[in-house]
Amino acid sequence: MFSTATDSMRSVFVELLVHGPLSRAEVARRLALSPSALTKLTRPFIEAGYLLEAAGEGPATVGRPSRPLQVDASRMSFAGIKLTADELFAVRTDLAAQVQRETSRPLAGHEIGHVLGQIAEVVDELTVPGRPLSAVGISLAGTATPGDPVVHTSPFLGWSQLPLATLVEQAVSVPTVLDNDVRALTAVQQWFGEGVGHSSFALVTVGAGLGCGLVLGDRLVTGQSGATGLVGHLRIDDRGPMCERGHRGCARAYASSPSIRRSIAATLDRPELTFDDCLALAADGHPVARRVLDEAGAALGQVVATVANLTGPELVVLSGESVHMYDVCAQAFHTALAGHTHWTSTPVRVAVKPFAFNEWARGAAVTALQHLLSHR
Numbered sequence: 144m145f146s147t148a149t150d151s152m153r154s155v156f157v158e159l160l161v162h163g164p165l166s167r168a169e170v171a172r173r174l175a176l177s178p179s180a181l182t183k184l185t186r187p188f189i190e191a192g193y194l195l196e197a198a199g200e201g202p203a204t205v206g207r208p209s210r211p212l213q214v215d216a217s218r219m220s221f222a223g224i225k226l227t228a229d230e231l232f233a234v235r236t237d238l239a240a241q242v243q244r245e246t247s248r249p250l251a252g253h254e255i256g257h258v259l260g261q262i263a264e265v266v267d268e269l270t271v272p273g274r275p276l277s278a279v280g281i282s283l284a285g286t287a288t289p290g291d292p293v294v295h296t297s298p299f300l301g302w303s304q305l306p307l308a309t310l311v312e313q314a315v316s317v318p319t320v321l322d323n324d325v326r327a328l329t330a331v332q333q334w335f336g337e338g339v340g341h342s343s344f345a346l347v348t349v350g351a352g353l354g355c356g357l358v359l360g361d362r363l364v365t366g367q368s369g370a371t372g373l374v375g376h377l378r379i380d381d382r383g384p385m386c387e388r389g390h391r392g393c394a395r396a397y398a399s400s401p402s403i404r405r406s407i408a409a410t411l412d413r414p415e416l417t418f419d420d421c422l423a424l425a426a427d428g429h430p431v432a433r434r435v436l437d438e439a440g441a442a443l444g445q446v447v448a449t450v451a452n453l454t455g456p457e458l459v460v461l462s463g464e465s466v467h468m469y470d471v472c473a474q475a476f477h478t479a480l481a482g483h484t485h486w487t488s489t490p491v492r493v494a495v496k497p498f499a500f501n502e503w504a505r506g507a508a509v510t511a512l513q514h515l516l517s518h519r
């Protein structure tokens with residue numbers, strides 16, 4: 144269906160997927176189409192069961208009432224797979240990115256033969272008999288972009304110039320799309336999350352590292368080589384703690400969850416402390432934990448201000464596995480955000496998005512979906 148659809152047909156479909164259900168009049172208005180052009184563009188989707196006339200009546204119009212159009216989300220399904228250094232997380236989603244099933248397993252190793260075998264296993268596990276997946280998306284930390292079958296670099300998996308998408312397609316016989324993991328999360332926000340209705344926004348993630356995805360003028364930015372949003376090692380303070388790459392006082396050394404945990408555990412000589420223990424100590428006002436979290440919040444605020452100064456987004460979405468640290472460092476975060484925002488601007492609006500770990504795999508599924516609907 145989509146391989147033969149024209150760009151105009153795709154635009155109508157995506158508009159309804161992201162903003163629907165919408166009346167025909169509203170779709171026509173949003174895309175500056177005449178009613179007859181819209182009818183022509185939607186008819187093939189309705190006939191093939193991709194678009195439905197929603198239950199209930201839309202606003203009364205002259206003549207017969209018009210029922211709003213919506214995408215039938217059950218019409219297609221996607222697998223999303225997130226690879227980390229030691230685990231594989233996977234979900235199956237429908238066309239509206241709703242997770243229908245999820246699974247995970249430890250990676251048996253980084254050797255590509257093992258990983259391919261495990262990918263084939265989860266794709267099989269997620270596939271409903273008789274209903275083939277429309278596409279598989281795979282996301283990982285590193286340099287990979289949709290439309291390019293090659294993982295150029297993946298430091299955690301030790302891969303470079305690996306034609307992963309080609310190999311997976313050969314193994315599972317489903318079209319396969321790769322992307323950087325933070326960009327894949329940004330794709331979820333763009334079509335199904337906080338980014339809906341914003342033509343420019345940034346996603347900043349905190350967790351084992353810091354990441355940034357950008358949508359500027361409705362386009363998810365991939366850059367020339369797929370390496371974008373690399374905010375993790377931005378210099379915050381020359382006198383700060385050291386990161387594992389040997390930078391003194393970079394953002395990652397202040398605000399990644401391993402750095403926060405390590406710093407508090409080492410200062411208190413309590414190696415057993417977990418990251419969440421450290422957050423609890425800070426929330427209780429423990430002076431060492433309080434100082435480390437204040438510094439982490441300030442570093443994060445500086446990163447967000449820098450992203451906003453450079454790109455001028457309408458909104459910054461803050462997310463990632465350790466985004467709940469915001470609750471104990473919000474004041475330091477906003478003070479730094481205001482302090483580092485360019486004097487001609489006002490601090491960017493920030494939306495804090497709670498994080499579930501299956502979001503990474505869901506992002507990979509949305510990458511596959513976006514690629515299928517937006518590219519030929």
Ligand SMILES: [Zn+2]
Nearest residue numbers: 376386390393
């Ligand atoms: Zn660094």
